[in-house]
Amino acid sequence: MEYTRLGNSGLKVSRIALGCMSFGDTSKGFNEWALDDEGAEPLFRQALDLGITFWDTANVYGFGTSEEIVGRAIDRYSRREDIVLATKVHFPMHGGPGGSGLSRKAIMEQIDASLTRLGTDYVDLYQIHRFDPEVPVEETMEALHDIVKAGKVRYLGASAMDAWQLAKMQYTADLHGWTRFVSMQDQYSLLYREEEREMFGLLADQGVGSIPYSPLGKGRLARPFGEHTTRFDNDPVGRRQFGDGDAGIIGAVESIARDRGIPMAQVALAWVLRNPVISAPIVGATKPHHLPDAVAALQVQLTDDEVTALEAGYTPHEPIR
Numbered sequence: 001m002e003y004t005r006l007g008n009s010g011l012k013v014s015r016i017a018l019g020c021m022s023f024g025d026t027s028k029g030f031n032e033w034a035l036d037d038e039g040a041e042p043l044f045r046q047a048l049d050l051g052i053t054f055w056d057t058a059n060v061y062g063f064g065t066s067e068e069i070v071g072r073a074i075d076r077y078s079r080r081e082d083i084v085l086a087t088k089v090h091f092p093m094h095g096g097p098g099g100s101g102l103s104r105k106a107i108m109e110q111i112d113a114s115l116t117r118l119g120t121d122y123v124d125l126y127q128i129h130r131f132d133p134e135v136p137v138e139e140t141m142e143a144l145h146d147i148v149k150a151g152k153v154r155y156l157g158a159s160a161m162d163a164w165q166l167a168k169m170q171y172t173a174d175l176h177g178w179t180r181f182v183s184m185q186d187q188y189s190l191l192y193r194e195e196e197r198e199m200f201g202l203l204a205d206q207g208v209g210s211i212p213y214s215p216l217g218k219g220r221l222a223r224p225f226g227e228h229t230t231r232f233d234n235d236p237v238g239r240r241q242f243g244d245g246d247a248g249i250i251g252a253v254e255s256i257a258r259d260r261g262i263p264m265a266q267v268a269l270a271w272v273l274r275n276p277v278i279s280a281p282i283v284g285a286t287k288p289h290h291l292p293d294a295v296a297a298l299q300v301q302l303t304d305d306e307v308t309a310l311e312a313g314y315t316p317h318e319p320i321r
Helices: 037-050 061-077 104-118 137-149 163-176 199-206 236-241 244-260 264-273 290-299 304-311
Strands: 003-005 012-014 017-019 054-056 084-089 123-128 153-159 181-185 282-284
Touching: 012 084, 017 037, 037 061, 037 290, 061 084, 061 104, 084 104, 104 123, 104 137, 123 137, 123 181, 137 153, 137 163, 163 181, 163 199, 244 264, 244 304, 264 290, 264 304, 282 290
Parallel strands: 017 054, 017 282, 054 084, 084 123, 123 153, 153 181
Antiparallel strands: 003 012
């Protein structure tokens, strides 16, 4: 495993992050493909064996049950000080005034709820899951700064927003001497490259690290075009985002993987990792080969001709927020 600083911060993370949206209680109606404690155990153990110590979840994943499973896994299989633990806040957890969004009330309420479910007194990286246009930026940034100063959070991150929104929030933090964001969790893969237009330039300028989600295009880049999985069949959002127009890119990944004698996932992930703004792609695992393939991608160096072939079929997409 390789390790790197998260952006320009002092926080050192594994270059592959374990995405924990795949873990939770399916009876809550969040993810039909989610794994419970027993199903997730070998994946947590495998992550630790591979040196993947950066684990990312969110309060809304499994409506709280992902955080509970992650917290129990840390207690059973590792030590809290050996894990860089990340979670998020924004999406609805209940109908009350503190149940969603980025108000001071919501941030204060939801960080305490997350800490309880995770079984810890702090998280290493607390991320706003989306931008909240209904709350003044000053209110959000001061509340986030306060939970850092209270010792509940070590670093702050953001996710899935426009570049101008991130710039506004960073400027507000600077203006008042509050804590800045050190990371941006945005969607990025060969099938979705819209962050290259504005966001990545801003991240490079501001020293903010990218920890992209869905680096395999929700699994579509890991298998030949047309093959289905349980997640594909139960993921209406992914089906709306990607379609027949992506067949050429997926075909290019398949061709290069065949020529190299490696899985498609390694090719697609190697392409993401070569971007200098990327700190650690987030890989959701449900099968034994997912994490070893991700780690192996760190050693795959694509040629210029291969990169040209992989990028040739891209067409613009509507921004995903």
